[in-house]
Amino acid sequence: MKKMILTGVLMALSAAGAVKVGVLLPLSGPSSVSGQAARNGYQLALEEINKAGGVLGKPLELEFADDGSAPAKAVPEFVKLVTVEKVDFMAGGVSSATSIAISGPAKQYNTFMAWIGAAAVPVEDAFADHKYFFHYHPWSYYNFEAILDYFKHLRGTKKARNIAIAYEDGPFGSAGINDTIAAFKKAGFNVVMAEKFKTGSGNFGPLISKAKAAKPDILYWVGYDTDALPLATEAKQQNLNVGLIYGTPPSWPVGFEKNALADNVAGLSLWLPSSPNAQSRSFVNAYRKKFGNVTEEYFAPLAYVNLKSLAAAINRAGSTDKDKVAAELAKTNMATPFGPLTFTKSNKTQYQGFKAGSWLSFQYLKDTRVPVFPLRFAKNTTVWSR
Numbered sequence: 301m302k303k304m305i306l307t308g309v310l311m312a313l314s315a316a317g318a319v320k321v322g323v324l325l326p327l328s329g330p331s332s333v334s335g336q337a338a339r340n341g342y343q344l345a346l347e348e349i350n351k352a353g354g355v356l357g358k359p360l361e362l363e364f365a366d367d368g369s370a371p372a373k374a375v376p377e378f379v380k381l382v383t384v385e386k387v388d389f390m391a392g393g394v395s396s397a398t399s400i401a402i403s404g405p406a407k408q409y410n411t412f413m414a415w416i417g418a419a420a421v422p423v424e425d426a427f428a429d430h431k432y433f434f435h436y437h438p439w440s441y442y443n444f445e446a447i448l449d450y451f452k453h454l455r456g457t458k459k460a461r462n463i464a465i466a467y468e469d470g471p472f473g474s475a476g477i478n479d480t481i482a483a484f485k486k487a488g489f490n491v492v493m494a495e496k497f498k499t500g501s502g503n504f505g506p507l508i509s510k511a512k513a514a515k516p517d518i519l520y521w522v523g524y525d526t527d528a529l530p531l532a533t534e535a536k537q538q539n540l541n542v543g544l545i546y547g548t549p550p551s552w553p554v555g556f557e558k559n560a561l562a563d564n565v566a567g568l569s570l571w572l573p574s575s576p577n578a579q580s581r582s583f584v585n586a587y588r589k590k591f592g593n594v595t596e597e598y599f600a601p602l603a604y605v606n607l608k609s610l611a612a613a614i615n616r617a618g619s620t621d622k623d624k625v626a627a628e629l630a631k632t633n634m635a636t637p638f639g640p641l642t643f644t645k646s647n648k649t650q651y652q653g654f655k656a657g658s659w660l661s662f663q664y665l666k667d668t669r670v671p672v673f674p675l676r677f678a679k680n681t682t683v684w685s686r
Contacts, residue, residue: 318358319620321610322365322387324378324402326394329369330500330524333551334394334599338416339364341603342391344590349611356619360611363387371401378402382409388620389414391606394550394599396420396471403427412622414610414629416602417550419443420475428648432622434629436606436653438570439646440476443548446659447568448487450673451518455488458543458684464493464516466507466531468523472550473499492516500526504534511535517543525553532561543684546661551597562664564683570658571598571637572669574679580637596669601637609634609641626651 323342326335342362350359363385367374374395381387382405389412393399399418403426406413412432419440427433454460463484467473474496481491492514495507508531511519519542521531528549535545546566556562573584573594583601588594613629614620630651634641638658646652661673665680672682 318361319355319389319614320361320363320385320387321607322363322378322381322385322390322392324365324367324374324381324390324392324398326369326398327364327366329367330526331369331395331550333525333554333597334417335366335369337551337595337597337600338392338394338603340587340591340595341600342607344587344600345604345607345611347590348586349608355611355614362607367395367398369395369398371398374398375401375405379405379409382411388412389610389614389625391610392416392603393418396423396475399423400426400471403430406430406433410622412625414606416599416606420471422471422475424646424648431650432626433649434626434643434651434653435646435649436602436641438654438656438658439652441479441647442654442656443568443659444480444483445656446661447520447546447548448483450661451484451489452487453673453675454518454544454682454684458517458682460517460543461488462490462492462514462516463518463520464495464511464514464542465491466493466495466497466504466511466519466521466523468499468527469496470499472524473522497523497527499524502526502530504531505538508534508538508540511542512538512540515541519545521545521547523547523549525549525551525556528553528556528565529559529561532559532565536561541686543686544682551599557596557664557667557669564663564665564685566661566663566672566682567669569596569598569660569662569669570654571601572596572660572662572671574671575637575677577637577639579635583637598638605634605636605638605641 365377391414393415394417396418414434416436419437484491548568616628617624643651660671662669663672670680671677
């Protein structure tokens with residue numbers, strides 16, 4: 301009995317002072333596919349970090365919280381992690397709306413933020429003056445730069461000129477929509493429709509009717525995974541005649557690739573498991589070994605990179621001092637499944653990780669996501685549906 305008590309005391313002492321990272325993710329709600337994928341990435345990284353000796357000589361600890369994809373839930377969960385759980389650093393962040401909501405508390409508590417998602421420009425505005433905000437995911441204007449390059453390619457090869465836009469009514473879809481329309485027009489495209497919808501409503505009948513009347517070459521939609529299937533269903537039922545349906549949800553519905561409605565639908569991703577990159581192959585093998593399958597959701601490797609880079613910076617800093625850790629994280633030059641990770645200034649924030657060059661456009665072909673652009677990474681030419 302004395303030995304058991306002593307062992308328990310030693311374990312408690314060992315855990316005392318361990319570095320704690322709070323991870324705020326949408327484990328439920330419209331963004332939950334991304335959130336669940338990210339949690340797996342964090343768990344894989346945590347296992348590897350602790351096997352390698354942990355952080356500052358002790359096992360790293362993670363405290364997960366579910367923001368429910370809702371600002372009203374995100375704020376109290378964030379505050380609890382910072383004030384009750386007393387985490388040393390915050391990571392996670394997928395939804396733009398929830399990230400905007402917690403920007404006030406984050407600055408109030410001077411919280412160190414290593415953020416993997418939330419690409420809308422209003423998030424960049426909200427954290428522009430926060431010196432401990434590290435953003436890994438490309439901002440929406442970097443995303444659009446990659447999309448525009450692909451559409452220009454389609455104009456040259458498929459004579460695509462007319463674009464219909466469908467966008468969700470939250471910050472993710474609506475922020476910067478006027479700039480998007482203007483950029484398409486400046487690039488020589490005709491924007492024949494720009495229609496807003498409520499994400500998760502499943503009501504795409506009127507929108508597809510308008511798109512059908514507008515006769516676009518490309519239907520470009522910005523929403524969440526919950527919108528993909530009802531939109532594709534309605535397009536099929538109304539026999540929408542377009543060359544390409546192109547979507548930009550952070551993640552796609554689980555099993556969407558097995559549905560016939562997914563055939564030839566295209567989208568944007570930071571990463572695909574077919575990447576020949578050595579770090580990508582290593583991640584895929586480790587993920588398969590731990591979880592028994594392979595994900596196609598880029599938030600899994602993004603979360604993995606997020607925690608590995610943060611842990612490495614803390615170890616280099618030799619403490620949890622925020623200024624020292626920020627200085628070390630800012631120096632990051634790390635090989636990742638997405639290519640090299642470094643931090644440079646964005647339009648408004650000090651520390652921006654990945655930018656436009658990391659994006660791939662893919663198409664659902666034969667039950668899988670196949671890269672079709674940029675051409676140097678393409679495994680197939682784009683299938684044009686008319």
